[in-house]
Amino acid sequence: xxxxxxxxxxxxxxxxxxxxxxxxxxxxxxxxNLFSPQQDIEMGQQVSREADAQLQLINNxxxxxxxxxxxxxxxxxxxxxxxxxxxxxxxxEKSINAFALPGGYVYVNRGTIEAAANEAQLAxxxxxxxxxxxxxxxTNQASKAYIAQAPLAIVGGMLGNNSVGAVIAQLxxxxxxxxxxxxxxxxxxxxxxxxxxxxxxxAGYDPKxxxxxxxxxxxxxxGSGRAAQFFSDHPNPENRIGNVNNEIVKLGGxxxxxxxxxxxxxxxxxxxxxxxxxxxxxxxxxxGGARGGKPQRPSGRLVDYQTGDVRLRHPDNWKPYGQGSTxxxxxxxxxxxxxxxxxxMISPFEPHDDNGDGRMTLAEATDQLINEMRQANxxxxxxxxxxxxxxxxxxxxxxxxSNVSPAGGRETDDLITVVVPDGTFYYFIGVAPxxxxxxxxxVFDDILNSVRFR
Numbered sequence: 001x002x003x004x005x006x007x008x009x010x011x012x013x014x015x016x017x018x019x020x021x022x023x024x025x026x027x028x029x030x031x032x033n034l035f036s037p038q039q040d041i042e043m044g045q046q047v048s049r050e051a052d053a054q055l056q057l058i059n060n061x062x063x064x065x066x067x068x069x070x071x072x073x074x075x076x077x078x079x080x081x082x083x084x085x086x087x088x089x090x091x092x093e094k095s096i097n098a099f100a101l102p103g104g105y106v107y108v109n110r111g112t113i114e115a116a117a118n119e120a121q122l123a124x125x126x127x128x129x130x131x132x133x134x135x136x137x138x139t140n141q142a143s144k145a146y147i148a149q150a151p152l153a154i155v156g157g158m159l160g161n162n163s164v165g166a167v168i169a170q171l172x173x174x175x176x177x178x179x180x181x182x183x184x185x186x187x188x189x190x191x192x193x194x195x196x197x198x199x200x201x202x203a204g205y206d207p208k209x210x211x212x213x214x215x216x217x218x219x220x221x222x223g224s225g226r227a228a229q230f231f232s233d234h235p236n237p238e239n240r241i242g243n244v245n246n247e248i249v250k251l252g253g254x255x256x257x258x259x260x261x262x263x264x265x266x267x268x269x270x271x272x273x274x275x276x277x278x279x280x281x282x283x284x285x286x287x288g289g290a291r292g293g294k295p296q297r298p299s300g301r302l303v304d305y306q307t308g309d310v311r312l313r314h315p316d317n318w319k320p321y322g323q324g325s326t327x328x329x330x331x332x333x334x335x336x337x338x339x340x341x342x343x344x345m346i347s348p349f350e351p352h353d354d355n356g357d358g359r360m361t362l363a364e365a366t367d368q369l370i371n372e373m374r375q376a377n378x379x380x381x382x383x384x385x386x387x388x389x390x391x392x393x394x395x396x397x398x399x400x401x402s403n404v405s406p407a408g409g410r411e412t413d414d415l416i417t418v419v420v421p422d423g424t425f426y427y428f429i430g431v432a433p434x435x436x437x438x439x440x441x442x443v444f445d446d447i448l449n450s451v452r453f454r
Contacts (some may be wrong), residue, residue, distance in 0.1 A: 022248045026194050028079075030136040035102075037083045040136060044103030048087075051107065056092040058275055059377055060339050061429075062328060063090055063268045065347060068372060070119070071106060072350070074127050077202040078134040078195065085377055086133070088126070093280050096217060099182055100129035102138040110272050116213065117270060119265035120258075124200055124210030131195030137188045138181040190243060190245060197247045206258035207251065211244040235297040264326055274335075294407075294436075295333035295342050298443040302450065305329070309420050310346060310392075313450035315443060318343065329447075339410050341407040342440065344430045344447060353426060366397050366417040379404040383412070390452040391428075394418050405433045412437040414444055420453045 035043070058064070071088035075081045084104035093109040100106045106129045108122075116122040132138065184192070187448035191399035193210070200207040218241075248254070305320055307327045314320075314329045319327045321335070328335070330343025351365035363386055374380045384400035405411035414430040426453075430444035 024252070025059060025198055026247055026250065028131075028191050028195050028198075029136060030134075031140040032143060033136055033140050035134075035136075035139040037080070039105075040133075040139050041084060041103035043139065044101040044105045045179070047118065048100050048105040049156070051105075052089075054108045056278060058090040058092050058272070060090075060271055060275060061341070061373070061377075062326060062345060062347075063271050063275075063356050064088075065349070066264050066268045066326065067108060069350065070123060071126050071130070072352070073131075074123060074199055074203055075104070075130050077199045078130050080134060081130075086130070092276065094278060098129050100132045100138075101181060102132050102136065104130075106130070108135070110275065111274055113265075113269060115216070116265075117216075118209065118261035120200070120205045120209030120260045121213040122265065123203070123205050124196060124207075126212050127196035127199040127203075128192045129196075130199060131192035132184065132188070132294050133419065135188070135191055137184050137192070140188075141183065142181065158416050175443070181309060190240070193240060193244055197244050197249065201255070203247070203257050204255060206254040206260055207244070207248045208254060209260065211241045211248075214241050214244070236295070267321075267326070294434070295331035298331065298406075298440065302446065308348070309422065309424065309454045310426065311452045311454070312346075312447055314344075336406040339406040340431050341405055341411065342432050342436075344428060344444060346426065346428050348424050348426050362395070362397055362417060362419055362425075365419075366399060366415075366427075369417065369425075369427060370399065370401070370415070373401075377403050380413075389416070391416060391418050391448055392420075392453045394420065394453065402434070407433055410434050414441070416448060 063368055067090055067109060072086055075084075075086040086104035086106065088106045088108065090113075091107050091109045094111040094114070095109055096111045096115045098106065098108045098112055106126065108126065108129075111131070112125055116125070189302045197210055259278045296317055299315040299317040301316045303316045304313055305309070306312075307320070315331070318329050318331050318334070321330065326347040328340055328343060328345045330340060333341035334340065349365075349369055351360055351368045367387060370380075370382070380401055381404040382399065383402045386397040386399050389396050391397050396416055399415045399417070401413040401415055403411050403413055410433070411431055412434050416428040418426050418428075420426055428448060430440065430447075432440035
């Protein structure tokens, strides 16, 4: 009979043979840097404002909510990610591209989502950009440029807590095609590829999706040219696809049941197909909505509907759009140029527990959600602060917001947040133009009163 200790050792050896050891992955560390992580954030904030002013952004709430949920899930797997306030924005550009500014400000072209065959391929692009942020490639470039201009004796004094704006001006670090913050070396691209592969693996995706997407881009550069911008901004390291595949081998290959796609990804692709074309031209479809048009009045007859953990009733002349956990229920003409103008959106959301104690209140989670909505919708305002209500037998909060309506003028957004029995945070947001909201408020109340949770 084997001694008890020997049995334990054998069990550990068998386990280590079945599970890849973390040390097997390629070790990656940020390079030399004059700036602090907080200065990364300050620099990214300033340059992000320029980017927002120069780019045509898509502010569709459902698409942005999906992109930020996916991005933050991936970012949580990156080293030291908690120190950066990651934000993900959607650019109305058909070219296949994405870029990241220091501090976690990540921009993804709609062309990237349209070209990706599945969620794992999109996740690969986003994970690559998160790698640039975590490895601090932007401010590493800025540090090298700054040292070339400033004597070592004065560097410490010039990089005080309030000097980021001066450094940006001195080095010309604003947003643009030749910005040092966006022109990475081939070695930086190699590192971002490897970290992106590790992030995909740790998040439960099949990391081969990254290599497959690079293969797709290389094939497209010889055809339509949509991918040319990606390789212009992301210099192709030698044997890029081989490096990614070698890292996958080090990680032990894809996990059994690795994630590849989701209904939410396919729904966002549908939304983008209906979004305004670059330059503000309308897309190929618009759900019958037109600026200034009005949908048919809500029917008094309600029909049953269930999505995820939620069961409810809605007017029989409204239709659900979307699959999986996030859904929009709207009348014909209620979605205008890809954005909800009349109707209700229902979705789970995942707040960030910054204290790490698992005791986040519903009010704190709601404030986080509203802040994220404001980042994507700068004209959004709070009209009425949280009021306690009940929905589906659970304690909830009601908050009234105001925003610019895609139908023209301003809209009222009736936001309801709740924690369902399994602990998931959900929000319901009823949307209608301000001058018509009284008609829709009663309908929203009927829907909310019918809600039941599994």
